[in-house]
Amino acid sequence: MLRMLRSRVWRAALVATMAPRLADLIPGHYDSSPRTSRRDFLRWTVVGASTFFLAEAAAGFVAFFWPTKIGKFGGTIPLKRADIPAPGAAPVVNRDGKFWLINNEDGALALYWKCTHLGCTVPWNAPADQFQCPCHGSIYDRHGVRIAGPAPRPLDLMAITVTGDQVIVDTSAITQRTAFNPGQAVKLST
Numbered sequence: 001m002l003r004m005l006r007s008r009v010w011r012a013a014l015v016a017t018m019a020p021r022l023a024d025l026i027p028g029h030y031d032s033s034p035r036t037s038r039r040d041f042l043r044w045t046v047v048g049a050s051t052f053f054l055a056e057a058a059a060g061f062v063a064f065f066w067p068t069k070i071g072k073f074g075g076t077i078p079l080k081r082a083d084i085p086a087p088g089a090a091p092v093v094n095r096d097g098k099f100w101l102i103n104n105e106d107g108a109l110a111l112y113w114k115c116t117h118l119g120c121t122v123p124w125n126a127p128a129d130q131f132q133c134p135c136h137g138s139i140y141d142r143h144g145v146r147i148a149g150p151a152p153r154p155l156d157l158m159a160i161t162v163t164g165d166q167v168i169v170d171t172s173a174i175t176q177r178t179a180f181n182p183g184q185a186v187k188l189s190t
C-alpha cells in the first residue's frame with residue numbers, strides 16, 4: 001500500500017514537471033508571455049520601414065524608365081494632318097488605336113470603336129452615314145451620339161492634341177460622355 005502510494009506521488013510529480021514542456025509541443029499552443037524586447041521591436045520597425053521605402057523607390061524607378069507605348073492601343077498614335085478626313089467625309093478607321101477619326105463642321109473626333117452597350121466593335125455604314133453596331137442594333141451619328149438601340153450613352157472619346165503638323169490621339173485617355181457638345185471636337189485649321 002505504501003509502495004503504491006509512493007508510486008502515485010512520483011507519477012504526479014513527473015506529470016507536473018513535464019506538462020509545461022509537453023504543452024509547447026502541441027500545435028497552436030503558444031506561450032503568451034512577452035518575448036520581444038524593445039530593442040527587437042525597434043530593429044524590426046526600422047527594417048520594415050527601410051524595406052518599404054526601398055520598394056517604393058524601386059517601383060518609381062521602373063515606372064519612370066518603362067517605355068511608353070507609341071502606335072498601339074493603350075498609348076499614343078501619332079498622325080499627320082493629312083490623315084484627318086475632310087469635314088463631312090467618311091471617317092477613317094485606325095485599327096492599331098481602335099478608333100474612328102471623323103471630321104465634322106465642329107472639328108475632329110476620335111471615337112473609340114467599342115459599342116457602349118456590350119462592347120462589340122462598331123463599323124461605319126457609309127450609305128446611312130452612321131455607325132451601326134451589328135450585335136444589338138445600336139446606331140450612332142457622326143458625333144458618336146446614340147440615336148437608336150440599347151446603348152446607354154454615346155461612343156467614348158479619345159483625346160486629340162495638335163502640335164504643328166502632328167496630330168496625336170491618346171488611346172489611354174478615354175472619356176465617357178452623356179451627350180455631344182462642340183467643345184469635344186478639335187478644330188483643325190488648314
Ligand code: FES
Nearest residue numbers: 115117118133136
Ligand atoms: S453591343 Fe452594340 S448594341 Fe449591343
